[in-house]
Amino acid sequence: MNPDVESILISQEELGRIITRLASEIERDYSAPDKRLVLVSILKGSVIFAGALMTALKIPAEIEFMRVSSYGAGTVSSGNTKILLDFHRPDLPLLDLLIVENIIDSGRTLSNLTRLLLGRGARSVKSCTLLDKPARREVPFEPDYIGAVIPDRFVVGFGLDYDEKYRNLPYVGVLKPEIYNSNPKRPPMSFMKGNPAKR
């Protein structure tokens, strides 16, 4: 185990089981011949989960990428989702989009993105998150597929970072508080979100 990690919340084996279960739920809903499944991976955090989910799917699936930021300049979280990287598909009205996230926290990212992609004319828009922290919800949003509901702890690994580190851990672990409490480069609380110490 990484020495900065206090405990493992979801092991590599458990993640594998969760992803297999999510893939079969998605297959069940998207196997009709007229469905055209496109995963929309939200960078950076979801990249590992999206890749694992995609390889677990036994039905045709395409992938696109977006990168977003829910900050307004100098504010905590404005509720606006700024698009930093976008995808363009002229065939959008024929596509069944599945937004793939590694975590849902306030709910702003998934809520805003769902509305945006439906507004652009996608045939359908659903969402799948590996982790759900319902205790942190600020806008009502329920993803269609949820890997695991977790408590409000500072989690890293399997795509989740602290200061861009730990994304490559093959499990989801709880970060030791001394790591984020002792970081002199840590931005002011008001500029962070997602994890408890990122608020």
Ligand code: PRP
């Ligand atoms: C995290 C996570 C989601 C979002 C969820 O991304 O990957 O995209 O926050 O938070 P919300 O429900 O409050 O909107 P983050 O902004 O940390 O960027 P990253 O994926 O590049 O690490």
